[in-house]
Amino acid sequence: MSEYIEHDKDKISVGIVEKKFFTFAEPPDEMTLESGAKLGPVTIAYETYGTLNSDRTNAILILHALSGDSHVAGYYKPGDEKPGWWDNMVGPGKGIDTHKYFVVCSNIIGSCMGSTGPCTLNPKTVLPYALDFPVVTIGDMVNAQKALMDHLGIKRILAAIGGSIGGMQLLEWCVRYPEMVVSAIPLATTTKHSALAIAFNEVARQAIMADPNWNKGNYYFGPKPDLGLAVARMIGHITYLSDESMRLKFGRRLQDKNDFSFNFDVDFQVESYLRYQGAKFVERFDANSFLYITKAADYYDMEKLHGNESAVKAFSKTAAKFLVVSFTSDWLYPTYQSRAMVKAMKKNGLDVSFCEIEAEWGHDAFLIPNQRLTSLIRGFLERVYKETQQPPHAI
Amino acid sequence: MRYDLQIIASWIESGARVLDLGCGEGELLRYLIHHRQAYGSGIEHNEAKVAECIGKGLSVLQGDINEEVLDYPDNAFDYVILSQTLQQVYEPAALIRSMLRIGKKGIVSFPNFSHWGIRMQLLFSGFAPVSKQLPHQWYDTPNIRVITIKDFRKFTREIGFKILKEVAIDTHSEDRYGKVIKIFPNLRATYGIFLIGNHV
Numbered sequence: 001m002s003e004y005i006e007h008d009k010d011k012i013s014v015g016i017v018e019k020k021f022f023t024f025a026e027p028p029d030e031m032t033l034e035s036g037a038k039l040g041p042v043t044i045a046y047e048t049y050g051t052l053n054s055d056r057t058n059a060i061l062i063l064h065a066l067s068g069d070s071h072v073a074g075y076y077k078p079g080d081e082k083p084g085w086w087d088n089m090v091g092p093g094k095g096i097d098t099h100k101y102f103v104v105c106s107n108i109i110g111s112c113m114g115s116t117g118p119c120t121l122n123p124k125t126v127l128p129y130a131l132d133f134p135v136v137t138i139g140d141m142v143n144a145q146k147a148l149m150d151h152l153g154i155k156r157i158l159a160a161i162g163g164s165i166g167g168m169q170l171l172e173w174c175v176r177y178p179e180m181v182v183s184a185i186p187l188a189t190t191t192k193h194s195a196l197a198i199a200f201n202e203v204a205r206q207a208i209m210a211d212p213n214w215n216k217g218n219y220y221f222g223p224k225p226d227l228g229l230a231v232a233r234m235i236g237h238i239t240y241l242s243d244e245s246m247r248l249k250f251g252r253r254l255q256d257k258n259d260f261s262f263n264f265d266v267d268f269q270v271e272s273y274l275r276y277q278g279a280k281f282v283e284r285f286d287a288n289s290f291l292y293i294t295k296a297a298d299y300y301d302m303e304k305l306h307g308n309e310s311a312v313k314a315f316s317k318t319a320a321k322f323l324v325v326s327f328t329s330d331w332l333y334p335t336y337q338s339r340a341m342v343k344a345m346k347k348n349g350l351d352v353s354f355c356e357i358e359a360e361w362g363h364d365a366f367l368i369p370n371q372r373l374t375s376l377i378r379g380f381l382e383r384v385y386k387e388t389q390q391p392p393h394a395i
Numbered sequence: 396m397r398y399d400l401q402i403i404a405s406w407i408e409s410g411a412r413v414l415d416l417g418c419g420e421g422e423l424l425r426y427l428i429h430h431r432q433a434y435g436s437g438i439e440h441n442e443a444k445v446a447e448c449i450g451k452g453l454s455v456l457q458g459d460i461n462e463e464v465l466d467y468p469d470n471a472f473d474y475v476i477l478s479q480t481l482q483q484v485y486e487p488a489a490l491i492r493s494m495l496r497i498g499k500k501g502i503v504s505f506p507n508f509s510h511w512g513i514r515m516q517l518l519f520s521g522f523a524p525v526s527k528q529l530p531h532q533w534y535d536t537p538n539i540r541v542i543t544i545k546d547f548r549k550f551t552r553e554i555g556f557k558i559l560k561e562v563a564i565d566t567h568s569e570d571r572y573g574k575v576i577k578i579f580p581n582l583r584a585t586y587g588i589f590l591i592g593n594h595v
Binding site for chain 2: 321323324339342343346347349351352353354355356357358372375376378379380382383386
């Protein structure tokens with residue numbers, strides 16, 4: 001996602017922010033995971049922007065996707081090369097207005113951006129967990145986020161907002177804590193991965209595990225499986241784009257040359273792009289985290305977990321007002337999956353708004369500055385916030 | 396607000412649950428929520444209009460009205476509104492049955508094709524009529540049904556639902572002003588508005 005992050009062209013920013021840490025589940029009170037395994041202590045890296053109001057009704061929880069982190073907006077220090085990953089949406093006067101709302105985002109467990117994950121030291125061995133790290137689920141990520149919300153004294157979430165795998169966490173929040181989540185904005189997401197999505201994830205995982213440096217996950221003191229992780233990221237990037245966006249962005253244009261090289265160097269711009277994205281990704285992401293998080297996403301099946309295979313039953317356990325958004329060219333989380341959610345919500349008489357945004361940028365569209373998405377989110381948040389202050393006038 | 400929408404709004408009591416099919420930019424919904432304390436939501440096909448509605452703080456979803464009405468539970472609404480859209484519906488009977496399943500009452504408005512101006516055009520020019528209410532040529536019109544006020548009354552008898560109230564009006568398509576037509580409505584009104592319900 002990082003290739004889309006740019007400085008705000010109007011120089012509007014939430015400013016300097018700080019990554020904070022919260023540790024809980026110290027042994028012997030470890031966190032019990034869905035698999036039955038125990039994990040503890042658990043550290044959550046998180047950031048907050050804006051101010052929690054006196055009646056604690058303006059908290060917004062942002063849930064990040066596969067390679068994201070707690071750094072949604074702003075800068076850690078003056079002169080940072082890039083702001084947070086959703087700086088175009090989150091900030092003063094922006095779609096998610098930090099003048100009005102108290103925004104929280106935490107790094108998911110299993111990741112490598114400050115929260116406990118496979119690269120964290122295992123207190124029992126004082127070595128990185130590597131594959132001794134237990135398999136975590138979307139539900140486990142949500143449980144850890146709930147512990148953080150308790151720690152912050154937030155009993156009601158005005159809106160949970162998340163795209164992609166963040167959307168799965170959002171759905172899980174809505175089922176587990178219906179009394180807490182006033183509203184929710186699932187973006188470009190699904191109740192369960194399609195076979196297509198699982199297939200791409202599996203090829204990406206295979207690329208990592210086939211790298212000899214991966215060494216069954218034990219690479220923290222030697223060369224890292226950079227080639228495997230880079231290929232995994234390249235596969236990801238193909239699925240995040242679309243036929244149309246690739247045609248517009250690259251076409252068959254050649255990279256810095258007028259003719260083919262007649263060898264296996266980079267010829268096409270699209271090759272150069274993928275290699276560059278792959279190489280950049282390995283600088284910031286842990287290969288084992290990639291395995292754990294994609295597995296958690298593939299395992300997630302809201303309908304099976306909560307509705308005995310029925311989406312209608314699963315959503316009967318939720319109570320939030322929903323704004324569902326999909327994008328026309330997203331073939332990884334296609335619109336039919338969002339529509340299926342909307343259908344199940346309607347059958348339960350839930351308050352649901354839905355918009356399929358015309359966008360050529362594929363799955364990545366939800367991260368790219370988009371006036372329409374901004375106005376949808378802004379309008380929806382204003383309504384639900386107003387309705388918490390006075391009786392609602394919408395179903 | 397459009398004159399026909401003002402009449403529709405006047406029929407809806409305070410606090411009602413309302414679904415507006417083809418809600419456009421949400422003009423009626425917004426009025427009902429603010430002035431009738433209604434619980435309102437809408438369905439709209441056009442992405443830009445849906446975005447406009449949600450941006451204004453309305454609960455609206457994007458989709459085809461014929462499909463979307465199928466998903467709601469029975470009697471989910473007090474009123475289901477279909478304003479100036481019936482003439483574009485491929486299966487009007489199925490849609491109206493759905494409206495009266497998910498809503499206790501339905502409100503339907505449509506341009507009256509037997510208005511004297513239209514009759515005159517056909518009689519004297521011999522061309523398919525084009526009016527302010529139905530401004531398209533025959534080859535590019537979304538209005539695939541020609542309906543008259545008398546036709547709609549006959550349709551209610553044949554399909555088996557009840558007219559609870561009806562008003563015929565003379566107004567232009569986007570006009571805020573108009574008047575109610577009581578004498579020879581089928582000849583003189585540009586629009587018919589009907590409140591319909593199931594036979595008990």
